[in-house]
Amino acid sequence: MSTPEQRLCVATIRRTGTVAHLRLGPSDGRPLGSFTPGSHILIQTPASVNAYSLTGPHVDPGAYEISVQRHRDRGGSAWLHQLSVGHTVSVSGPVSGFAPVLSAAHHLFIVGGIGVTPILSHVRAAVTGSRSFEVIDAHRPGPAAHRDELTRLCGSRLTTVTDRGALLQRLTERLADQPLGTIAYLCGPAEMMAAVRALADRLGWPAERIRSEAFTGVALAPGRPFRVRLARSRRRVAVAAGVSLLEALETAGIAVPHRCRQGVCGECRVGVLAGRPEHRDLYLTESERASGDALMACVSRCLDDELELAL
Amino acid sequence: MSSPPVIPDRVARFPFPFPEAHYRYSTNVEPARTPVRTAAGEWGRWLIDADDGYRDELALRAQILAADPSRMVSAPHMADAAWDTLLLCLGELAAAHPEEMVLHRDGAVYRWCNRRLDEERHFRRGDADSLGADPLAYAGSQVQEDIVLLEQREGELWAEAGLVTFAADWSLAFDIGMTFLEIHGPVPRVHVEGVIPRAHAFLLRLQPDAPYRRTNWTMSADPRLDQSTETYPEWGPARERALVDPAAVGQLQLRVEVQHLIRLPTSGAILFLIRTHLLSLEALMTVPEWARRFAEVLRELPADIADYKGVAGLRAPVLGWLEHPGPGAASRERQSRSAARSPT
Numbered sequence: 001m002s003t004p005e006q007r008l009c010v011a012t013i014r015r016t017g018t019v020a021h022l023r024l025g026p027s028d029g030r031p032l033g034s035f036t037p038g039s040h041i042l043i044q045t046p047a048s049v050n051a052y053s054l055t056g057p058h059v060d061p062g063a064y065e066i067s068v069q070r071h072r073d074r075g076g077s078a079w080l081h082q083l084s085v086g087h088t089v090s091v092s093g094p095v096s097g098f099a100p101v102l103s104a105a106h107h108l109f110i111v112g113g114i115g116v117t118p119i120l121s122h123v124r125a126a127v128t129g130s131r132s133f134e135v136i137d138a139h140r141p142g143p144a145a146h147r148d149e150l151t152r153l154c155g156s157r158l159t160t161v162t163d164r165g166a167l168l169q170r171l172t173e174r175l176a177d178q179p180l181g182t183i184a185y186l187c188g189p190a191e192m193m194a195a196v197r198a199l200a201d202r203l204g205w206p207a208e209r210i211r212s213e214a215f216t217g218v219a220l221a222p223g224r225p226f227r228v229r230l231a232r233s234r235r236r237v238a239v240a241a242g243v244s245l246l247e248a249l250e251t252a253g254i255a256v257p258h259r260c261r262q263g264v265c266g267e268c269r270v271g272v273l274a275g276r277p278e279h280r281d282l283y284l285t286e287s288e289r290a291s292g293d294a295l296m297a298c299v300s301r302c303l304d305d306e307l308e309l310a311l
Numbered sequence: 312m313s314s315p316p317v318i319p320d321r322v323a324r325f326p327f328p329f330p331e332a333h334y335r336y337s338t339n340v341e342p343a344r345t346p347v348r349t350a351a352g353e354w355g356r357w358l359i360d361a362d363d364g365y366r367d368e369l370a371l372r373a374q375i376l377a378a379d380p381s382r383m384v385s386a387p388h389m390a391d392a393a394w395d396t397l398l399l400c401l402g403e404l405a406a407a408h409p410e411e412m413v414l415h416r417d418g419a420v421y422r423w424c425n426r427r428l429d430e431e432r433h434f435r436r437g438d439a440d441s442l443g444a445d446p447l448a449y450a451g452s453q454v455q456e457d458i459v460l461l462e463q464r465e466g467e468l469w470a471e472a473g474l475v476t477f478a479a480d481w482s483l484a485f486d487i488g489m490t491f492l493e494i495h496g497p498v499p500r501v502h503v504e505g506v507i508p509r510a511h512a513f514l515l516r517l518q519p520d521a522p523y524r525r526t527n528w529t530m531s532a533d534p535r536l537d538q539s540t541e542t543y544p545e546w547g548p549a550r551e552r553a554l555v556d557p558a559a560v561g562q563l564q565l566r567v568e569v570q571h572l573i574r575l576p577t578s579g580a581i582l583f584l585i586r587t588h589l590l591s592l593e594a595l596m597t598v599p600e601w602a603r604r605f606a607e608v609l610r611e612l613p614a615d616i617a618d619y620k621g622v623a624g625l626r627a628p629v630l631g632w633l634e635h636p637g638p639g640a641a642s643r644e645r646q647s648r649s650a651a652r653s654p655t
């Protein structure tokens with residue numbers, strides 16, 4: 001489970017319209033880890049844990065750079081917008097879920113609006129690695145975040161469109177004319193991504209050759225808090241959000257055999273006497289899940305507020 | 312713990328792989344860099360370290376590579392992953408041996424200094440000329456581990472590059488271009504019991520800041536590290552001889568691989584590192600808990616796993632020997648000293 005546990009310090013903050021660009025540097029001088037193009041970090045805000053793509057250089061970065069679009073309905077982005085230089089924030093290590101396909105013959109990046117953020121590191125890696133690529137960029141008329149940099153990196157490999165009709169027309173031309181071995185990478189508003197996928201499907205593109213960034217699927221969500229009652233020892237233990245049941249039991253001094261902490265090895269199986277487990281492991285079979293009489297303590301949680309365990 | 316002075320280093324740090332009295336295939340992955348206490352000592356504190364076989368094994372690898380260049384496969388699209396591998400290997404070595412090895416970065420220039428090998432290089436990432444070598448080849452000249460690089464695409468992992476000189480009855484050249492699931496095709500039981508599909512799902516979502524490891528084991532007839540499929544005629548017959556010659560049983564080796572599974576930071580490729588440790592049965596006998604446990608495991612091992620590991624025929628002679636160590640046991644003292652693998 002990737003959790004925001006590293007403290008980074010705001011080194012600079014700059015704005016383009018409703019987007020704030022933050023550089024987050026190490027507060028202790030220790031170098032930050034390199035990351036895979038397309039990676040994001042999770043940031044703890046008072047309201048929520050938010051994911052932001054890393055927009056800066058990915059090899060030996062001096063800082064992690066993010067761009068935050070201000071949303072009225074999401075407290076987290078407003079909080080990040082009001083930070084200033086010197087503030088510290090809790091950040092996870094880079095999480096990769098939108099990586100380049102190394103053996104692709106050609107990379108086609110399709111960008112909409114603020115969806116440019118995960119594409120920047122892809123483009124930089126493609127330029128330094130002399131990989132074949134092109135970018136189709138859709139954004140509203142007028143200035144938009146990171147476009148100067150994108151233009152500088154791409155030169156003639158960038159096509160910009162500012163309305164939906166032009167985007168679909170350009171895409172129809174480009175998608176129809178791709179060698180086998182082209183991989184398309186898609187990041188933008190949900191509505192645009194759906195339209196592009198539908199178009200690609202009509203043009204006979206296999207779904208595996210289109211990758212999109214949705215900020216999901218790689219790291220397990222922190223989950224809701226719940227409680228467990230332990231039948232044998234007659235104890236109660238609270239499991240907070242972002243803490244696994246296994247960790248909560250260990251903290252309470254209750255040892256459960258374990259190995260992987262990833263839901264694959266099968267060691268931490270615990271019997272469930274009451275309550276409905278939320279299974280998040282890869283170990284139990286479908287029928288074992290359905291019977292609901294055991295769960296893997298390292299990753300699984302509770303669908304309700306309380307479980308009774310055979311411990 | 313037993314009295315420290317009589318336990319040779321290579322016994323003390325041997326990754327004895329049997330926490331339980333029976334062995335089954337399982338998705339036995341655990342976080343890397345976690346020290347494990349054993350009856351004889353400890354292993355696993357470092358992701359990569361150099362032991363007393365360091366120079367000999369690296370010299371042996373160079374010799375094998377020179378004789379058979381197909382043991383290394385590099386590919387242009389895996390170049391970034393090869394640089395990731397090199398920097399990771401050097402960084403881990405430096406962490407384990409700060410007094411002898413240093414990796415320092417100044418701007419874009421790395422300085423690597425390895426006093427054990429009298430090596431010093433200044434290089435830039437991505438610039439093989441500055442390194443004076445292919446990054447994968449150079450990594451293989453600094454760590455005892457065998458290396459396989461896998462690319463993730465279309466929901467699969469493909470073995471695309473590597474440097475393997477100490478394989479236990481498989482061949483890199485044969486497996487290159489195959490998927491993780493295809494490579495594990497010959498392994499019995501695992502598909503039925505779901506071990507490999509689970510390992511696959513685990514690897515697909517492995518993250519760069521969380522390296523993992525697992526152990527695997529087999530037995531071999533002599534302390535030869537290179538038991539690749541290509542050289543079967545050189546090592547196969549020795550195994551057959553051990554079946555009929557009781558005096559050879561004490562020379563059989565418990566061969567344990569510590570395998571690391573790492574998501575490389577910049578390329579996003581999976582790095583699979585395999586470090587092979589050998590311990591003769593005679594040396595194993597010097598740690599009574601290990602001898603007892605190994606006998607329990609062997610006695611109970613299901614036939615198909617024993618067959619696949621090539622230990623089916625060895626089971627009876629080994630069990631007999633572990634219970635009544637034959638003539639070889641008289642020389643136990645000498646053995647535990649010379650248990651170090653000879654580089655031939």
Ligand code: HEM
Pocket residue numbers: 336337338339340459470480481486491494495497498501506507510513525527528529572583619620
């Ligand atoms: C969590 C990860 C993994 C698990 C659980 C796993 C499991 C296994 C098991 C149970 C065997 C049978 C070994 C024996 O009985 O001696 C095996 C063999 C093997 N594994 Fe893996 N493995 C893993 C990762 C990998 C990776 C990343 C590679 C990279 C290429 C790999 C390559 C091989 C090869 C080449 C063999 C020998 C197959 C043969 O007989 O041709 N394994 N593995």
Ligand code: FES
Pocket residue numbers: 257258259260261262263264265266267268269281283296297298299
């Ligand atoms: S510790 Fe491995 S499944 Fe939970």
